[in-house]
Amino acid sequence: MTDTSEAPPVDGVPVTIDGVEILAAKGELIIDAAERNGVYIPRFCYHPRMEPVGMCRMCIAEVDTGRGPALQPTCMLECTPGMVVHTDSEVTKKAQEGVLEFLLINHPLDCPVCDKGGECPLQDQAVSHGPGESRFVEEKRHKEKPIPVSDLVLLDRERCILCDRCTRFAKDVAGDPLIHFINRGNNTEVNTFPGEPFASYFSGNTVQICPVGALTSSDYRFKARPWDLEKTESTCTTCAVGCRVSIESSRNEVLRYQGVDIDPVNWGWLCDKGRYNLAALDSESRLRDPLVKGPGGAFEVARWSDALRAAANAIQAGLDAGGPGAVAFLGGARLTNESAYAFTKLAKGVIGTDHVDCQLADGMPAEAVLGLPKATIDDVCAPGGTVLLIGPDLKEELPVLFLRLRHAVLRDGVRLVQLTSVPNGCSSLASVVLQHRPGEAHEVVRALFADIPAGRDGGGVNPQALDQARALLRSAGDPTAILGRQSIAEGAEWVLDAATALLDAAPATRFLTAVRRGNTHGALDMGMAPGLLPGRATLAEGRDWFAPRWPTVPAAAGHDAVGILQAAAAGQIHTLVLLGADPLTDFPDRQLAARALSTVPNLVAVDLYITESVQHASVVLAAAGFGEIDGTTTNLEGRVSVLNQKVTPPGTARADWEIAAELALRLGSDLQVESVDDLRAEMAELAPSWAGVTDELLFSVDAADGVVLPLPTATATEPDAADADAAAAEGQSAAEGEAGESDADTPAATGPVRPGLVSFAGGEPLDPPALDAYSLRLIATRTLYDQGTFTQLTPSLAGLAPGTVLRVHAYDHDRLGVPSGTELRVKTPIGSVRAVVVTDPAVLRGTAVAVFNQPDVPLNELIDATQRVTDVRIEAGDR
Amino acid sequence: MITDVEPIITARFDQPDAHTIDGYERTGGYQALRQVLASWSPARVAEEIKDASLLGRGGAGFPAGVKWGFCPPGVWPRYLVVNGDESEPGTYKDRLLLERDPHQLIEGVLIASYAVGAAQAFIYIRGEMALAQERMAQALNDAYARGYIGKNILGSAFSIDVVMAWGAGAYIVGEETALIESLEGNRGMPRLKPPFFPAAKGLYMQPTIVNNVETLSNVPWIVRHGAAKFTALGAEASKGTRVFAVSGHVNKPGVYEVEFGVTTFRDIIMDPAYAGGIRDGNQLKCFIPGGASAPWFFEEHLDLPLEKGTVDRAGSMLGSGAIVVMDHTTDAVKACMAVVRFFAHESCGKCTPCREGTTWLERILRRILDGYGRPSDLDLLMDVADNISPGIAWPPKQTTICPLGPSAVSPLSSALGRFRGEFEAYIARAEAARAEQPVVLAGAHAHAHDHGHDHDHDHDHGGHH
Numbered sequence A: 001m002t003d004t005s006e007a008p009p010v011d012g013v014p015v016t017i018d019g020v021e022i023l024a025a026k027g028e029l030i031i032d033a034a035e036r037n038g039v040y041i042p043r044f045c046y047h048p049r050m051e052p053v054g055m056c057r058m059c060i061a062e063v064d065t066g067r068g069p070a071l072q073p074t075c076m077l078e079c080t081p082g083m084v085v086h087t088d089s090e091v092t093k094k095a096q097e098g099v100l101e102f103l104l105i106n107h108p109l110d111c112p113v114c115d116k117g118g119e120c121p122l123q124d125q126a127v128s129h130g131p132g133e134s135r136f137v138e139e140k141r142h143k144e145k146p147i148p149v150s151d152l153v154l155l156d157r158e159r160c161i162l163c164d165r166c167t168r169f170a171k172d173v174a175g176d177p178l179i180h181f182i183n184r185g186n187n188t189e190v191n192t193f194p195g196e197p198f199a200s201y202f203s204g205n206t207v208q209i210c211p212v213g214a215l216t217s218s219d220y221r222f223k224a225r226p227w228d229l230e231k232t233e234s235t236c237t238t239c240a241v242g243c244r245v246s247i248e249s250s251r252n253e254v255l256r257y258q259g260v261d262i263d264p265v266n267w268g269w270l271c272d273k274g275r276y277n278l279a280a281l282d283s284e285s286r287l288r289d290p291l292v293k294g295p296g297g298a299f300e301v302a303r304w305s306d307a308l309r310a311a312a313n314a315i316q317a318g319l320d321a322g323g324p325g326a327v328a329f330l331g332g333a334r335l336t337n338e339s340a341y342a343f344t345k346l347a348k349g350v351i352g353t354d355h356v357d358c359q360l361a362d363g364m365p366a367e368a369v370l371g372l373p374k375a376t377i378d379d380v381c382a383p384g385g386t387v388l389l390i391g392p393d394l395k396e397e398l399p400v401l402f403l404r405l406r407h408a409v410l411r412d413g414v415r416l417v418q419l420t421s422v423p424n425g426c427s428s429l430a431s432v433v434l435q436h437r438p439g440e441a442h443e444v445v446r447a448l449f450a451d452i453p454a455g456r457d458g459g460g461v462n463p464q465a466l467d468q469a470r471a472l473l474r475s476a477g478d479p480t481a482i483l484g485r486q487s488i489a490e491g492a493e494w495v496l497d498a499a500t501a502l503l504d505a506a507p508a509t510r511f512l513t514a515v516r517r518g519n520t521h522g523a524l525d526m527g528m529a530p531g532l533l534p535g536r537a538t539l540a541e542g543r544d545w546f547a548p549r550w551p552t553v554p555a556a557a558g559h560d561a562v563g564i565l566q567a568a569a570a571g572q573i574h575t576l577v578l579l580g581a582d583p584l585t586d587f588p589d590r591q592l593a594a595r596a597l598s599t600v601p602n603l604v605a606v607d608l609y610i611t612e613s614v615q616h617a618s619v620v621l622a623a624a625g626f627g628e629i630d631g632t633t634t635n636l637e638g639r640v641s642v643l644n645q646k647v648t649p650p651g652t653a654r655a656d657w658e659i660a661a662e663l664a665l666r667l668g669s670d671l672q673v674e675s676v677d678d679l680r681a682e683m684a685e686l687a688p689s690w691a692g693v694t695d696e697l698l699f700s701v702d703a704a705d706g707v708v709l710p711l712p713t714a715t716a717t718e719p720d721a722a723d724a725d726a727a728a729a730e731g732q733s734a735a736e737g738e739a740g741e742s743d744a745d746t747p748a749a750t751g752p753v754r755p756g757l758v759s760f761a762g763g764e765p766l767d768p769p770a771l772d773a774y775s776l777r778l779i780a781t782r783t784l785y786d787q788g789t790f791t792q793l794t795p796s797l798a799g800l801a802p803g804t805v806l807r808v809h810a811y812d813h814d815r816l817g818v819p820s821g822t823e824l825r826v827k828t829p830i831g832s833v834r835a836v837v838v839t840d841p842a843v844l845r846g847t848a849v850a851v852f853n854q855p856d857v858p859l860n861e862l863i864d865a866t867q868r869v870t871d872v873r874i875e876a877g878d879r
Numbered sequence B: 001m002i003t004d005v006e007p008i009i010t011a012r013f014d015q016p017d018a019h020t021i022d023g024y025e026r027t028g029g030y031q032a033l034r035q036v037l038a039s040w041s042p043a044r045v046a047e048e049i050k051d052a053s054l055l056g057r058g059g060a061g062f063p064a065g066v067k068w069g070f071c072p073p074g075v076w077p078r079y080l081v082v083n084g085d086e087s088e089p090g091t092y093k094d095r096l097l098l099e100r101d102p103h104q105l106i107e108g109v110l111i112a113s114y115a116v117g118a119a120q121a122f123i124y125i126r127g128e129m130a131l132a133q134e135r136m137a138q139a140l141n142d143a144y145a146r147g148y149i150g151k152n153i154l155g156s157a158f159s160i161d162v163v164m165a166w167g168a169g170a171y172i173v174g175e176e177t178a179l180i181e182s183l184e185g186n187r188g189m190p191r192l193k194p195p196f197f198p199a200a201k202g203l204y205m206q207p208t209i210v211n212n213v214e215t216l217s218n219v220p221w222i223v224r225h226g227a228a229k230f231t232a233l234g235a236e237a238s239k240g241t242r243v244f245a246v247s248g249h250v251n252k253p254g255v256y257e258v259e260f261g262v263t264t265f266r267d268i269i270m271d272p273a274y275a276g277g278i279r280d281g282n283q284l285k286c287f288i289p290g291g292a293s294a295p296w297f298f299e300e301h302l303d304l305p306l307e308k309g310t311v312d313r314a315g316s317m318l319g320s321g322a323i324v325v326m327d328h329t330t331d332a333v334k335a336c337m338a339v340v341r342f343f344a345h346e347s348c349g350k351c352t353p354c355r356e357g358t359t360w361l362e363r364i365l366r367r368i369l370d371g372y373g374r375p376s377d378l379d380l381l382m383d384v385a386d387n388i389s390p391g392i393a394w395p396p397k398q399t400t401i402c403p404l405g406p407s408a409v410s411p412l413s414s415a416l417g418r419f420r421g422e423f424e425a426y427i428a429r430a431e432a433a434r435a436e437q438p439v440v441l442a443g444a445h446a447h448a449h450d451h452g453h454d455h456d457h458d459h460d461h462g463g464h465h
């Protein structure tokens, strides 16, 4: 959108603007065509990402379509051949000045105290296109100064110029029509309905697009003047969408994030969680220095050298006690790609353990994320396409992806087929909702493409809906799929089997894997999962390639998060390193996590905060956070984009990769990296999926929107799969023979070839999970705001975690014999919680729905991470 | 010229039960519909109406038959919408047509829907017209019961539903695109034309024909008697008869159906058969020929015929058919203020020049009337007006979305153009008072207490549901 350098399309529409003939694109609006050709037409209501409404009238200009010049809003009119536009005629100028004067007559003289002053389109255009003096001698309109329209946003109706941007955004873009125009004529104002606040996950965007200072953020008000702000572009890492942001700071303090419009991802929008959680980085609870637990069991601030020594000793103790397999790493999705690489190299290449998992059994297996045929967000949203959504509520977990999908469905004719166990925020967008029993998405996928085998029922979906979906898919081209975990109470294997089934039936399907945490994809790319090495190489295939280049390579595939915690609980892990991970809160099975943390002899944490899990550590290394370090991140598409440092980390907190390098040194090895650039150079050289990703490319104008890996050229020159397999097979036997002792000589020209990229193998079809007539199958969903650290440490967001009840079908509720809304005990074989149980007609019989990680109802007490589904019983007797 | 033509659409006004289905059927009701469904093709109906050159009676005077042909071919469904929002000051003909002869309109709606291929028709009635709504609701129910509306009407293949909707009291909803927004359940605010010409992209973005109550009430008669009979009446572009609502300082305000194009303003204002002359034997000062948004006419215009083209060329319009007469006792500044105030109050607030500009005009006028005018105010008024309607020409240009904003300019330019002296007198008195009492508050100061609101502040109803 911001790209004004784009070459004019060859077969364009010839129009004359201010005497100069230009070529407009077909369907291009005059206002855009003019801007692309260096003529800026003033505007207020027009926003390139929303339908034009032509309301403010600021952009009117004389337009002649052959019937003589007439004043027309240039934001509404498409260029037609031969059109003549005068943006600088006397008539145009007088009309524009008139509109500006009208906008100013009732506008308060607030500029000196207004947040927008200095970056205000009204101020700017009053100077460039305004009348210069005021002829208005009456009293201006008065309204109560800012009124809160939500917890996050305030509205000053005196300043509002009624441009309809915020209201249009709320209704058309976000789908939360909670702010409206009320009254009429001169008394028109924006407001909410009584008792219905502007509670939208996207409300902050209205503050950003308001062309005056009418809408302000409660957390930014009066914090800074725009001319004091320093800005740098970066990418939000709060979730895996990877929205492009501008980090804006003053005096080494980050004051706000603003969305940056990039075409392939966020179109300028941010969600409120990503926009406002900057307060967490500045929180009182932020770790400023490393901590070491003293003899009394209390944390004491330590010098880095001491803390690093203690951490290295803890790792060494693990190695001494049980070899590399006694050391494990959990977490890493918070890291930059470079830091992830550094920690993988430390864990796998120096220590030699493969017990590394950047996810906490709450995400998607690496082979799916890295190995499935990939779709970008643009692929999914391509006009006219068909999308299968087999995964979470995007609105809650990947908010701006939800906005993109919403636009695609409502404006671009994309049809959505949703497979879900409970209708959610995406369901209203779906052409068909296939509501299935938990853990049976794979059954539904099979039923979509083939007859349902005798004795099965296609996951329990409604046959009519199934027919509808089948018909829709038959009439469609190759679908894309958004694949993820909709419930943390069930295992990921069902999702993998659903992908297998889908690829069997529709081999051309491409997938967008809905991982949730910021840099999960990047961490997986860097090998932070068992059986993987950096660059989407499997341990088996990549061993030969990495063995000569790294001090060591793990002997065999290690455990995933569940395995690591089980092994730790069983006393087999001696040292556990938490990389920003808080298993007590985030791992689905709290009891297993608790057993593991209390059993493991050495717990080292690298974190920004002392979370509940970190409290168990003996050493805590204070890490730098978002905006405090340079690097890159990778979003759920596999798109790598540049993160920029804007402020210095608090206290002595250090970049994660530096911590990894320091630990390596203290373990007698040298990562041989001095900087982020060194790391990236090594990644480009060693990590197959990073081939060709030079700094030249990453920092070029062409890569302003990021680059999706692998680069097309890199894959083209890749050895074909057969060769790679053969090489890997050879390498494997060689490496197994002398594990850990491979010599580090530079490989000869005939040495091992770069391994190929992991691909999704699929597996044997799974049977549906057995049903238990006495239990309800649990669906544990998520909401945007929860007990997560960043949300809870952001004062403006902390209170927005909605809490949860347990929702069940009326049929199941009737059997309890108590009224809806009663608090009851909910049990599984491993634990129990108390929850208010309510009936909900949207819930399928035999299931129960609640939200994970909410105050008061700790679902992670109920879930057994070793079980594929979670069946709960509700006890009505015991109130 | 006064002619003694039989009334066409007010023919049943004196018949007490004309609003009932029996009363309507007894006087030839639904015969035109029978005739059409028995033997006419939709194209033939459209052709007949086009031949009749039936001009729209809602304000713009566009030929109905031509408009019906504007639906893009092959685009379905299509809708027909009846504009019964009639809210312009002085206009009250549609209300009477709805109250006294609802079936005549329904029959017109059915025939028009048949001609344009509408799948559903909506009769939108102004919120305040309770009796009209009651009678229309009853009439629709009765027409359904007798098989005139619904599936396979009178045994033909033609089926349609006709529903009634009502507004919440906003004048702007009379503007057809705002009416469509309101029908869709949104705030009544106009859409931009282009691209939202209703015939192409109207209700629910489908082709939609919007016609005025009076326009469609003519249709049954034209079908029964033929276009030729219709065009035999009237003159030049203005055929048939037309209903005018005369109000103001006349002896007999009322609704009069006269032959279109030949009857003059003098006839309808002065003749005892119609409005019967100026009250109390007073002199005529001026009159509004076609609703509040029309520029004013004066003595010298009295002999113009009520003919669209003639009135247009003379610099005003017949608009909604409301003739408002002012006698020589009228204060031009106050009259101007009343009309400007109406438009400022009825502005929907969507576009800047109308929302801000009309209220600004009103406030300057208020200041002049309150004795705080300044000599520079008259130029200021005209320049503000010019920023709403550049050039202050006729037909008006506009910086606004719809013609409502420029409507506030008509009374101002008329009054200031003809009676500038009255404005100057107010200002001179103010100047004199200031000279006597040098500390007298300037206008801005004087208004400091009223917080920017009108003196007689009205409560807004907001837009439409």
Ligand SMILES: Cc1cc2nc3c(=O)[nH]c(=O)nc-3n(C[C@H](O)[C@H](O)[C@H](O)COP(=O)(O)O)c2cc1C
Pocket: B055, B056, B057, B058, B059, B060, B061, B062, B064, B083, B084, B085, B086, B087, B088, B171, B172, B173, B174, B175, B176, B177, B210, B211, B212, B213, B215, B216, B402, B403, B404
């Ligand atoms: C501000 C404004 C108010 C209007 N009010 C009415 C109205 O009350 N009734 C009406 O029939 N037309 C009204 N119109 C005209 C309609 O927009 C439209 O032209 C008309 O309904 C078309 O019907 P016709 O072609 O049968 O005249 C209004 C137009 C404007 C700009």
Ligand code: SF4
Pocket: A159, A160, A161, A162, A163, A164, A165, A166, A167, A190, A206, A209, A210, A211, A212, A214, A215
């Ligand atoms: S609050 Fe801002 S964005 Fe919303 S209508 Fe007013 S000026 Fe426009």
Ligand code: SF4
Pocket: A236, A237, A238, A239, A240, A241, A242, A243, A266, A269, A270, A271, A272, A273, A274, A275, A398, A399, A400, A401
């Ligand atoms: S959608 Fe995700 S990446 Fe985008 S702003 Fe929100 S949290 Fe950040």
Ligand code: SF4
Pocket: B172, B189, B190, B346, B347, B348, B349, B350, B351, B352, B354, B355, B400, B401, B402, B403, B404, B405, B406
């Ligand atoms: S001109 Fe007035 S009534 Fe018409 S759209 Fe603009 S504000 Fe609304």
Ligand code: FES
Pocket: A042, A043, A044, A045, A046, A053, A054, A055, A056, A057, A058, A059, A060, A073, A074, A075, A076
């Ligand atoms: S920018 Fe075109 S009318 Fe507002």
